Amino acid sequence: MRTTFWKTGALAVAAGLLLASAATAQKVSFKDPTGDDNGPGTYTYPTDAVYKRGSFDLTGFDVESKGGKTTFDVTLNSPLDDPWGMKVGFATQMIFIFIDTGAGGFTDTVPGLNVKFDEANAWDKLVILSPQPLGRVKDEVSSKAAADRQGAILIPSRTKGAGRTISGTVDLEGDPSQWGYQVVVQSNEGFPADNDLLTRKVNEYEGQHRFGGGTDTDCDPHAIDILAGSGTGDASEVQAQHDMLKYECNPDGSAKTGAVLKMVRKS
Amino acid sequence: MRFFRGFAIGLLAAAAALTPMAAFAADGQTMIITGEDYTKWLWGTQRTDGSLYNFTTVPGEGYGDNGQGTEINFLVASRPSKYIEVTARIQSRFSQNQWTNFGGFGGINPATTEPPPSSCTGGDCGEFDPRSNEYIKMRGLTARFTPGYKWVDSVTIGSTDLGMFDPFTIGKIRYIDRDNAKAVLFQGSVADRKLGYDLIRVSLPRLWAGPNFTTGDYTAADGAYGLQLKLAPAQMFDLVGIVERVRDIEVDSRDQDFDDGRDVRTRFENDVYGLKLGIHPSSMFDIRAAAYFSDAKSEAIAGAPANFFSISGFSPVPAGELDDESYKGNVDINDPFGIGLSFNVEYFNIGAQYVSMLAARREADVLLTEGRDGAFAFPGPDNSAFGVFPGNATRIGFGGWQGPAQQVATINVDNEFTDFDEPLAETVIGWKGITLAPTWTLGNLDLSGEYTKVDYNTNWQAWGDASLPVSSTIYPNMDSDAGFRSFRNAYAPFQDRETDIFVLRAKYLLDVGKGVDVFGKVKWIDETDDRMTDASFLPYQAGDCPGGGAGCANNQRFYSAGNSTSSIYNNPPVITGANGVVGYQWKPFDSLSDDDRDMSYQLIQLGAGYQLSDNLYSSLTFEVYDVDLQDGNTAFQAYQLHSMASGDHEKNKAILFARYTLGGAEFGFNYEYNWGTFDPDFGSGFVPTAATSQIAQDFGVPVGSLGFAGRFGGWNSLEERDFRQQRLKAFMKVRF
Secondary structure, three states: OOHHHHHHHHHHHHHHHHHHHHHHHEEEEOOOOOOOOOOOOOOOOOOOOOOOOOOEEEEEEEEEOOOOEEEEEEEEEEOHHHHHHOOOOOOOOOEEEEEEEOOOEEEEEOOOOOEEHHHHHOOOOEEEEEOOOOHHHHHHHHHHOOHHHHEEEEEOOOEEEEEEEEEEEEEOOOOHHOOEEEEEEEEEEEOOOOOOOOOEEEEEEEEEEEHHHOOOOOOOOOOEOOOOOOOOOOOOHHHHHHHHHHOEEEEOOOOOEOOEOOOOEOO | HHHHHHHHHHHHHHHHHHHHHHHHHOOOOOEEEEEEEEEEEEHHHHHHOOOOOOEEOOOOOOOOOOOOEEEEEEEEEEEEEEEEEEEEEOOOOOOOOHHOOOOOOOOOOOOOOOOOOOOOOOOOOOHHHHHHOHHHHHHHHEEEOOOOOOOOOOOOOOOOOOOOOOOOOOOOOOOHHOOOOEEEEEEEEOOOEEEEEEEEEEOOOOOOHHHHHHHOOOOOOEEEEEEEEEEEEEOOEEEEEEEEEEEEEEOOOOOOOEOEOOEEEEEEEEEEEEEEEEEEEOEEEEEEEEEEEEEEEEEEOOOOOOEEEEEOOOOOEEHHHHHHHHEEEEEEEEEOOOOHHHHHHEEEEEOOOOOOOOOOOOOOOOOOOOOOEEOOOOOOOOOOOOOOOOOOOOOOOOOOOOOOOOOOOOOOOOOOOEEOOOOOOOOOOOOOEEEEEEEEEEEEEEEEEEEEEEEEEEOOOOHHOOOOOOOEEEHHHHHHHHOOOOOOOOOOOOOOOEEEEEEEEEEEOOOOOOOOEEEOOOOOOOEEEEEOOOOOOOOEEOOOEEEEEEEOOOEOOOOOOOEEHHHOOOOOOHHHHHHHHEOOOOOOOOOOHHHHHEEEEEEEEEEEEEOOOOEEEEEEEEEEEEEEEEOOOOOOOOOHOOOOOOOOOOOOEEEEEEEEEEEEEEEEEEEEEEEEEEEEOOOOOOOOOOOOHHHOOOOOHOOOEEEEEEOOOOOOEOEEEEEEEEEEEEEEEEOO
16 A cells, blocks of 8 residues: 555656656757758868867757746757867867847847848847857857847856767846847957957867868858758758858958848747 | 889879969068967866876877966968968977976076986976977978869878878877878879879888887988778768888898998888778668788887787787788668667777778777776776886776877877876777667757677687797787776786676756756676686696795796796795785685686766856766776786776776857866775785785885785785865867
């Protein structure tokens, strides 16, 4: 009798927790095609062996909101590793998650990405998933990001990599199914230029630690992979990405037309 | 040889063709200079202060666990034109630049001191030694050309860390030496970028890239040549082919006709061929395979050894002519059930005679397994603690290095000038086996593990050739195979070894405050090595040492014509022990079980970390090691060349870690407290003796304590010993 009691009780508690969890958690998921980790279609990886094939290839993006906190999971097309000893389960990647939570927002982004959003897709929150220590990322944001948007930039206390997924949780309330998203996959640069927020440059020719296929000036978008289309992973989203990241430079290296990003939404 | 001359001329011609581009130097170019102040504090209770690094085996270099030092690092970058980029690094290095040198004035001048000091350590030579006079040195200078030709993307001339190649062939140079390698590197692609290439000529490092850790007398023309072709015809498929040729040449002393220049001959040559295949059918499956073939040949000239004395050879490559293969295959299955559970499987087979002189020595981890831990690697770290010879006080397993080892496909392992908080590198030459490594993410809980089974291509008797004397071998038996085994030892005269590794890891983010990282690990290693398995290799005839106070007859047993293992496993003398008992000084090697090695290793780790503020993260880790090692008892005397001896080891390790960032500065703090017990178990069959005052002085043991002396005059204490060790490393990095 006693055994039955405990079994029944445990099952009830488990079921209750499951129901409670299901009742409060709100989750949305997106997919991105594989093999489009080439920015506007021409970008190539740096030549150092630490930049493994697929390690900047976005394949999945999940958002779950619960109890006033929102967790972001960004999945890539390669097992994560930590060749630089960052001690958080990944090292070479850097993820920028732009969120449109409502009206208004920013169209300019942060130094180093060289991308903008159009007015209809302005972002309100930016979550940065970096393997760098929290203090270093916050210092970079406070010294390099425009002052009016620093409050909109959220950095998880803990960012981790496990398997192929980079995750972080921030204090952010709301219904994630009603938000728009754009995920920019970049690379963690521990020695960034003054105008780069921990991002790795894209050059005309790939170098040991620089992406190639762009330009030696900053008229090209420094985005290796992004969400596109409806975020279903359909092959057509490759072209949608290339179209969004299309750019043109002036002879002096300045941007003639730059990359303009759109949000991807569930609804 | 003609090929290489032509190849070199081709490289030079191509480089010369690029020089007109300097005419396009742009006006208003900028030179960017950035710098870094790296200051390190070491403190430890070993009370050594030879240098500002915890460990080295390099003769004449110091090591220590105490001191403070600062180095400056200038990074210079400029772009004279759109075709050219120049980067440079100018740096002072710690070495023996202790703050207590007070700027380096004075000190012993080796040129005027009689007798000259055997080495300068701890800053003793002050301003007369570059290692202690705060000298500034050019660390790296690189010019990179991007001429815009179809056939070449970039030409790099100067310093490179070789990170664009492959750890089995031309591996990345370790971080602190990253600019030491100098090369000419062509990189480009053809066929609409579907076929990329890297073509390189590297000047061969004279410090270590040849037999006996040298490239001989004539070094300036030694080089390595590499070609890597990367084919990616489709998204699902890629192929990489690599060819590497290493040539260490000498002036041929047999050529006495100087009128037509001097002939050269090859001291060491090494060719490596590699093929890597990747198949990527979907994001769920990823398949990779790699195969390598190497051949190497050493000529016994200019210090290249023809062979080694069996248990004390040191060299980054076996002697003579060698060839072998290495294979690796990986299958990644990513979340096949949609529940966050993924699997990685790896097969590996690294040949016993696989040689790539420029394979990664440290800056790589070529296998999936986490292998062994650094906690028991080497005695200390302290190279003088073998206890083999008088004057080296025996020490029992201090802290070693933190964390698990990373594996490298060479015996030319580089753990020199490391501190205890850095990972240990270990050789996997000869390893063959399989690793299964699942990972499972369940919300805030990350689980991972591995099971690895290792067999060895180096399992052999009498070095694999019973027709040869066991005391003369082509294989360097660096630091011996005893104790927990040296990180760079792949070879032993007799081996029959197998290893099982089990690891379970867990990390959980506890939702308290800013989130508490809770982590832990359980690890088991079960390793057996029967070493000698054929009684015909026993050193003496049966009944040679009858016991009862009678001396051994020394009737050798020959395993082949004229060859006996008695040359290295000689019989003990008869002595009178501590209580007047007459018997053997060590147990005669008269049974195959006398040299068996059996290790049962367990590690339990538990820790927690917390982000105390935006700028400060700290963690506390506690580790318990319990190792039962039965190592050859007294016959093989394996213990004599290593301080982790046969017996029961209990080690506890508490680690306090902190990291603080402030603007462009980063501070790190790592404090470790080790304590534990060693209960020796050297078996029986010998007569313990009491330590004399001389033994006590030579080996740091109490007068009258029981032990026994080995073949080389070393002392093996039989007393249970407790140990305690504290050490601290703190650093500051300020970028400016």
